[in-house]
Structures are given as structure tokens and as C-alpha cells.
Amino acid sequence: MKSIERKVRATIAKYNMLKFDDRLAVAVSGGKDSVSLLHVMCKMEKDYPKASLVAVSVDEGIAGYRDEALKIAAENCKKLGVEHHIISFKQLYGFTLDEVVARVKMAGEKELTACAYCGVLRRKALNIIARNVEADKLATAHTLDDEVQTVLLNMLHGDVTRMLREKPVTDEVHPKLVPRIKPFCEIPERETALFAYVRKISFQSIICPYASEALRNEIRVFLNRMEEKHAGIKFTLFNSAQKIRPIVNYPQLKESLMDCSICGEPTTQKVCKACEFLQKLEKG
Numbered sequence: 001m002k003s004i005e006r007k008v009r010a011t012i013a014k015y016n017m018l019k020f021d022d023r024l025a026v027a028v029s030g031g032k033d034s035v036s037l038l039h040v041m042c043k044m045e046k047d048y049p050k051a052s053l054v055a056v057s058v059d060e061g062i063a064g065y066r067d068e069a070l071k072i073a074a075e076n077c078k079k080l081g082v083e084h085h086i087i088s089f090k091q092l093y094g095f096t097l098d099e100v101v102a103r104v105k106m107a108g109e110k111e112l113t114a115c116a117y118c119g120v121l122r123r124k125a126l127n128i129i130a131r132n133v134e135a136d137k138l139a140t141a142h143t144l145d146d147e148v149q150t151v152l153l154n155m156l157h158g159d160v161t162r163m164l165r166e167k168p169v170t171d172e173v174h175p176k177l178v179p180r181i182k183p184f185c186e187i188p189e190r191e192t193a194l195f196a197y198v199r200k201i202s203f204q205s206i207i208c209p210y211a212s213e214a215l216r217n218e219i220r221v222f223l224n225r226m227e228e229k230h231a232g233i234k235f236t237l238f239n240s241a242q243k244i245r246p247i248v249n250y251p252q253l254k255e256s257l258m259d260c261s262i263c264g265e266p267t268t269q270k271v272c273k274a275c276e277f278l279q280k281l282e283k284g
């Protein structure tokens with residue numbers, strides 16, 4: 001299984017993801033992709049004496065699911081001798097995701113799913129914890145599969161700006177925003193799974209009880225079927241998205257970020273999406 005490590009090194013070089021002295025925070029959920037990423041990055045980090053690595057996790061507060069995943073994440077960190085920091089929705093927002101879902105249900109809201117709330121709240125939490133541990137970069141374990149699913153998903157939602165924004169390396173646009181990198185963005189999910197199995201890495205395999213992204217699942221099935229018939233099609237789609245970005249002159253689309261008037265975190269609106277959600281929840 002040398003190949004995945006070689007591929008990740010190539011990806012990091014290709015997109016200029018890291019500097020030799022970066023302090024890297026790896027987002028670890030406890031799932032196979034993120035735990036595999038932690039193992040790969042940990043090994044690589046040893047080649048760079050001036051670099052450092054730390055694992056960060058978000059506890060969304062999903063009883064019977066995240067608690068177990070965090071245990072697995074912690075075990076892996078211990079084994080690898082990596083510092084592990086956890087931030088929870090409860091301490092940060094006053095609600096666990098379970099409580100958010102209960103409130104949303106009570107309010108009878110149908111528009112937004114648990115995933116929509118969780119995605120926004122988790123994104124903010126990850127940025128805060130990465131900043132708290134003084135990381136220069138934040139690595140997430142999005143695979144080639146995740147990336148191409150997102151490309152199609154955003155296209156099908158008509159959200160072109162978002163499609164352009166989701167890149168292997170985010171632009172550094174705000175001093176409070178820790179730049180994100182995706183070292184697995186060209187690694188098919190099948191390979192990260194194989195890596196975890198071959199290396200006998202422990203990971204959580206149960207699916208989140210709130211997983212409900214119906215359209216993404218249909219896209220996943222579609223892409224896997226296409227890949228079987230036309231090998232390489234996922235890469236082609238991924239590369240198409242990379243080619244579109246410079247053509248549409250992405251920098252002009254880049255919204256200028258300001259500080260949220262409530263929490264002070266970087267946002268494109270006056271009030272950030274997370275605070276908007278929380279205000280709604282508090283009002284019931």
C-alpha cells in the first residue's frame with residue numbers, strides 16, 4: 001500500500017498544499033477516510049522536522065454514533081502519538097445536534113435537514129478548533145468520490161459559485177480562516193478503504209443516523225456505475241471542474257469576507273449562517 005502515500009505526496013506537491021514548516025491540523029471524525037488520512041499524514045510529517053501535526057475532532061452530539069467514533073479517533077491518535085483536540089457543538093453553541101434536530105422537528109421545519117444544520121455548524125467548529133491549536137492549515141479527508149459528488153450536486157442545485165469555491169486548497173481570504181486542504185482529493189474512496197483494511201486501522205463503519213442526503217446517494221450510485229463502465233470517468237469529471245475555475249475567472253466571484261456581527265467569525269453576510277441558525281433555534 002505504498003501507492004496511496006505516493007499519490008498523496010504527489011497531490012500535495014501538485015496543489016502546493018503544504019510548506020515544510022506548517023503546523024497541520026487533521027480533521028478526524030473516526031471514519032475510514034479521516035483515520036486513513038491521519039495515518040498517511042503522520043508518516044509524511046516525520047520527513048519534515050520543522051513541521052508539526054495535531055488531530056482535531058468535532059463532537060456534534062449524536063448519541064450512540066459520534067461518541068463511539070471519537071473513541072476510535074482517540075485510540076488512533078494515541079497509537080500514533082498525536083495530540084488530539086475535541087470541540088463540541090454543546091460547548092460552542094449550547095446545543096448538541098440531537099437537540100438541534102429535536103427543536104427543528106418541534107418547529108415543524110421541513111426545508112432544512114439535519115445535514116444542512118450540521119454541515120454549517122461543523123464547518124465553523126472545525127475552523128475555530130484549527131485556529132485554537134494554531135494550525136497553519138486544516139486537512140480534511142474528502143476523497144475523489146466526495147469531490148466529484150459535490151461537483152455534480154452543486155451543478156444539480158444550480159449553485160455554481162459553490163462549485164467554484166470547493167477546491168483542493170481554499171483561498172486564504174481572511175486572517176481568521178484557517179486554509180483548508182484536501183490531500184485525498186485525487187484518491188478514490190475504494191483505495192482509502194483498502195488502505196484502512198490492509199493496515200488493520202480501526203475506524204467507525206456505521207452510518208450517521210441522520211444521513212439523509214438522498215440526492216448525493218443517487219449521484220454516488222450513478223458515478224460508481226459510470227466508473228465501472230468507463231474507467232477514469234471520476235477523474236475526468238474532477239479535472240473538468242479544475243479547468244472551469246480559471247476560465248470563469250474565479251477571483252472575481254470571490255466574495256469579500258467580513259466579521260459576523262454576532263460571533264465575529266468570518267462570513268459573507270452580516271450574520272454568519274451558524275448564528276442565523278442558532279437565532280432561529282433559540283426563538284423556537
Ligand SMILES: [Zn+2]
Nearest residue numbers: 260263272275
Ligand atoms: Zn456568527
